[in-house]
Amino acid sequence: MKYVVGARGSQLSIAQTNWVISELKKVNPDCEYEIKSITTKGDTDSRPLFTINQKGIFEKEVDRAVAQKEVDFAVHSLKDVPSKLDESLIIASIPKRESVNDVFISSDGSSLENIKQGAVIGTSSLRRAVQVSRIRPDVTVKPIRGNIETRIRKVSGENFDAIVLAQAGISRLEVDVKFTPLSIDNFSPSPGQGAIAIVARVDDSNTISMLKKIEDADSRLEIEAERALSDYVDSGCRFPLGAYAKSNGSEMTLTVSAFSVDGKQSLQVSKTGSKNDPTSLGKNAGEELQEKGVNDLALNWREKVEEWNKT
Ligand SMILES: NCc1[nH]cc(CCC(=O)O)c1CC(=O)O
Known part of the structure; x- marks a missing residue:
């Protein structure tokens, strides 16, 4: 059986797709896989400045x-996949x-x-911008x-002295670059960060x-809790949000941080519950x-985003 796999044209997307294919081949040795790269607007345009709610357009x-x-x-980075897929599709x-x-x-x-x-620190994620400025109010993001x-x-010391990225992307691309890990306490990650989602048609059993066959049960439960949480707050989610679920035995703990867009206010919540009911935990x-x-x-979020874009 031969499968055609869709991926974005970016190097991360191709690297992730190749990784998925190599995992699939281990458990489906008789199957063949061919990548069809789909050039999206995101691979041709330059990415936006700071924005809120642009998730998943590519x-x-x-x-x-x-x-x-x-x-x-x-094959996608899960954190970039919008919560509502087309009804004919499923995260398989x-x-x-x-x-x-x-x-x-x-x-x-x-x-x-x-x-x-x-120092000048580069990121286009409002979450990261806020997290950086809370620890180092003197730097420019x-x-x-x-x-x-x-x-x-671009981290040459000329335009940017430093940047913040997800460790998962660097590992998947096998980039040889020195970095220091940021703590999950200070840098609560984006919901779903580090996970890959494989999307298929719901009727293609x-x-x-x-x-x-390559699903990891704990990873699925963790991301379900993180996505249930972001779904719950989504309607008015005009603020930077980080969420991280970790399973431990039969339980799971979901820790969430939410910030005002100017970074001055924050809220943290941590809940533990049965890992087999991630939706309730998120809710x-x-x-x-x-x-x-x-x-x-979320008050005045629009004005605050404009402020960030002026820096
Ligand atoms: N939004 C871009 C994006 N989408 C997925 C990753 C890395 C892989 C991941 O976070 O799962 C990145 C880059 C980054 O956030 O540094």
């Missing part, structure tokens, strides 16, 4: 190829997740704690565009069961955030 283009049967399945498989943490990459090897005063390799090249954490007034964090 992944949707690849998913359309799955829905239209141009490819059999697609979640393989074992990579590191969830962010990392700090600087031109002179210094860490976020000891980098020189007034500036939006940086381009894919991972381009961003790393043969492909789904072939893909399920419970969301309810507690709402009781604590999370919606107030």
Whole structure:
């Protein structure tokens, strides 16, 4: 049996897709896989500056190829996959997740704690921008565009002294670059960070069961809790949010941090529950955030995003 696999044109997407194919070949030795790279607007345009709620615009283009049967399945970074897929599609498989943490990459090897005063730090993630400025209010956080390799090249000390990226992307690309890991406490990751989602057609049960062979049960439960939480707060999610679920025996703990866009206010919630009910865990954490007034964090978000884009 031969499968055609959809991927974006970016190097990360190709690297992730190759990794998925090598895992699939171990358990489906008789199957063949061919990558069909789908050039999306995200691979041709420059990425946006700081934004909120732009999630998944490029992944949707690849998913359309799955829905239209141009490819059999697609491989994505889960954190970029919107919570609502087309009704003909399903996240068929979640393989074992990579590191969830962010990392700090600087031109002179210094860490976020000891980098020189007034350093210029690049990121286009509002979550990371806020997290950086809370630890080092003296640095300047500036939006940086381009894919991972381009961003790393920009850390020359000329335009950027440092950047923040996901460790998972660097590991998957096998980039040879020095970095310091950032703690999950200070840099609560984006929901789903480090995980890969394989999207297939909901009625294609043969492909789904072939893909399920590389599913990792704990990774699936963890990302379900993180996504249930972000779904719960999504309607008014005009604030930077980090969420991280970790299973431990039969339990799972979901820790969530939410910030106002200017970084001045924050809320943290940590909930433990049965790992087999990730949806309730995510919803419970969301309810507690709402009781604590999370919606107030979103006040004036538009003006605050514009402020970030002026730096
Ligand atoms: N939004 C871009 C993106 N999508 C997935 C990854 C890396 C892999 C992952 O986080 O799972 C990255 C780069 C980054 O955040 O540094």
